[in-house]
Amino acid sequence: MNHPLRFTLTLVFSLLLLQALAQRTSNTIVVGDSIRNHGKVFSMTGAVTDSTSGLPISGVNIFANGFLVGTSDAQGKYFATLKAGNYRMVFRYITALPKSYRISLFGHGLLNVQMNDKPVNLEEVEIQAQGAEQSLKQANAGSVSMNIEQAKRLPALLGEVDVIKSLQTLPGVTSVGEGSAGVNVRGGRTDQNLMLMNDVMVLSSNHAMGFLSAFNQDVVSNFTLYKGNVPSYYGGRASATLAIDMKKGDFTAWGGQVSVGTSSNRMFVEGPIVKDKVSLIASGRFSNANWLLRKVKDPDVSSSEINFHDIYAAISTKPTKQSTLDFNILNTGDYFRFSDEFGYDWSSLVTSMNFKTILTERLSAYVTLAHGRFENGFFEPSGAEPSKLTNATHYNQGKLNILYTTEAHTATTGVELMDYRTRPEQLRPYGISFVKPVDIKKDRGIETAFYIEDEWTPNEIISLSAGVRASFYSQRGPDTVYQYATGMPRSTFTIQDTTYYQKGDAIVKYNGIEPRLALRISLGETRSVKLSYSRMLQYMHSISNTTSPTPIDLWQVSTPYLSPQKSHNFSIGYFQNFKDSKWVTSAELYYRDIDDQIEYKDFAKLFLNNHLETELVQGKGRAYGVEVFLKKNQGNMTGWISYTYSRSLVLVNGLTDDESINNGEWFPSNYDRPHVFSFVMNQKIWPNHGFNLSFNYSTGRPISAVISNYNVNGTVLPNFSGRNEYRIPNYMRMDISVEVGNVIRKLDDKLMLGVYNLLGRQNAYSVYFEKSGQSFRLTPYKLSILGTLLPFITYTVTFNSKAAKK
């Protein structure tokens, strides 16, 4: 045998041996020279991919001798810094079999890891709302992640698993009540939350007036809510960011799922178009609630109609081994009509393209281009003047993000552009009608942001994440801007002049520097303290003076009279794990200060108004609270308890009474709920069944109450207190559900049975005051919309479980 051949065979054999060793725990991978490099610090790096699809896996926790030393990023890459020595390294991911290696580390090492799916049923997936160690080790306080499998275990209204509602079981996340769209995070308005789907902004995504969210559980992978310190690569909202990651289609096999439920039917399919190169995932959900309405004897209800749908599709490609290119589309739509009296329709369309590439071992980049539109309408088919009012917001989004990683640093930088184009608000005749058509032109705004952030982890004790976002905004013509008399309240009576701007003219510019800081200090292996501060600016606002967002809310860009909302967010948290992270605990304090928070004058006229500034006032917001969290991560019984004490207050002190609220004193916001308690329990029942229970208690939301009444021309009128001086009764609800797997032996199926509001408690949806009979007094009434227990049932069949359960 000649030397070249021997060399080649030796090399191939060595590589095969190394590969074999890498897949086995019993043998040891030796990296570097153990004699010369003793006592030094080295890095382990590599990429984690799915053995079947070859796709990178993000969120894999890497343990060295039991301690978390790193987590894979969005490209599946990981970095761990270790002292020279012998380690048992374990790679863990929620839906994959753990991989373990014995490594003698005496030099910088590269280890790529392929992970296999767990061959288990859904019921065996452990509850991991957030990796137990992650809560200790990551610098960012106040962020919570949830896997969709966990959300599926929570008992849900009508059996519809809901991303948004699931978050409300976690501390610091509330809503104003049943059927409200959106959530309030740490005392912020719903429009102060940035909602992202695959990094693309989604303006509105609710079904059935807010009872359900439009993200279909079948295609959601996981979601992360940044409550406190939002990383600098996210921006544009003053309160929080919700990032939802959608699944990609399987690259190797076709699979699917069909579900039949009490309020909607769902199906999804996924598989390779070109094996290992191009995959497709598509899902659809369609309401079937009209049969319920038909059963009601009230003719108004039985002649009503409610329809909704959502469709998601994505094509994922792998142009090279180092890059992926994805195309996504989400379309949601709703139609609700009450008898022939009134109705709403609204729809949302989001399309995007994401390109990700690994440039070098340390450098990667991704580019996102997106277009979105949210359109809605309110119609009155009967009455004196049948009409339809519509409005819409279109937007274009572009983002370039570059990620650079070294042993101690994970640096991110990039640029983001948002082009908001709010469409004219239109009133049109509906059918045969003499309504005068009205068009109210809306505004265009362009927001550009540059950001840079570095997470520095010099050692196991400290991790510092520091970033800054520089945002620049300009409102562009065409537009008409009114000038108001100086020192006078803005109203139609004080307009003094008008300025017309041509298309593209810069009308007003705002900009701001938004620092983001997060520090984690470990106090041993099981305890850490975290501090964070962030400043955030918001140039796009939802204009609504109702307690909860409605489907027909306007979106409005900042104008000369509508300054950006600006927040300062502070938080400090203490985190401790017990019994090998079986138990996770945390306590966080937060404080948020908001400038130019939007409020509304009494009886503000927001629709068909070309001078909204006469109806709006801007004041100050203040929110603070403490969040306590206790979670059990492992075992047959898992779950958590959370308690939040918080306040959310507003101050509006304008020039005149008309521009002040409650005499210019602090008052509770609509979503101020001081005490919120939540308990969630999931019990596995052998072999593949489960029992789930959740319990919620919270202080009632604030309202304005009738303090006296009077008579004007025969009409009895309520005389209301100052804004939000009273509260509706406290809220309490318990839900249960039972999962039954393999109902039909030959099928991979699951039956979910449950009861929402098990106690049948008549929780107050609202308190209102109405004249009763011939009495001239106004009587307080409590309205409960879910006044009794509400059962639900969902049956799901999965085809090719390997693909569908990925």
Next chain:
Amino acid sequence: MIRKFTNWLYIMIIAAATGCVEVIEFPVKDDTSQIVIYGQIADTAEEHYLYVSRTETHNRTPVGITGASAELVDSYGNRISYIERAPGIYVIPEGFVGMPGVAYHVEINIDEQKYKSEPETIPSHIGQDVPYYEVSEEPLESLKHAYLTYRLYVFANTTLPQTQDSYFLRWDVEEYYYWELTNFPDIFNAPAPDCYIRDKVDRQNIVLLEGSVTNASQVNQMLAMREIDVSFKNRHYMIVRQLSTTRESFQYWTRVSAMTKNTGSIFDTPPAMIRGNISNTSNPNEEVLGYFEATRVSISRFFTVGGYFAPLPKWCEFDPVVPGWDPSNYPDECVDCAQWETPRPPWF
């Protein structure tokens, strides 16, 4: 089996979806009372009323204020005094007619405090109504039983003002009817006294129309609903009053309408105190409730007879079985009309 399960399921869901409404105790702070003033001056020769009252704590009915002095003042400085007719009710007697194009305001003195309204000009434009009615038989269900109810809906075909100027309309519906008291046997064979009653109909329903929102020359709309009861036994007039108001008055009533329709839902306009156009010139910080409006009025009416469209219950009819023919055994409204009675109008 499946069918039973399905039935159970939907019954449960329907029960839940229906929800429930119940009266609750809702304690509020004992707040200080406020002055309430409401008045209207119109281009009709009817009496012009001004109501002056004070709100009561614990959400009790407001109490009329006696001893106030009130004057109507026009834009030329002419003054007419109101006469106190009853506690809290002040009136300019029949005969005075407001003039379109002239501005009016009121000045009121209460306990040495001077209250004044913003001037309002009676508008020039008004439409014409052709009212009519429809009767509807509607099933109502309670938890225990179902029953039929009959309702009379008042509509109007309105010819709108033909003008390029802005105009603001509101409708009030009143009823006038003959109420038959119990005819007790009398040795002189004297019948029970006549009783005519005037009242507002569907007073919490406020119908408004802004001229700028429509191109139509005519509109047809439902103005009020009245449950059909024994008051329809005799001639029962429905009087439709179309009021042409100022922009400010229209805005005030738009807010009133928002408040009367408010159900406290999370999708409602947040409620608030409704500010009117009256202030205390002695103490500008005092919040005064109510409104004084100057309106042009167009009146039209129709009547129904005998309640032929619905079965009416027997009520206030003499029953010889009642021992002693004692009027005290009859409901008050069958015996004495004094507290409701109004003079018979000439057109009745």
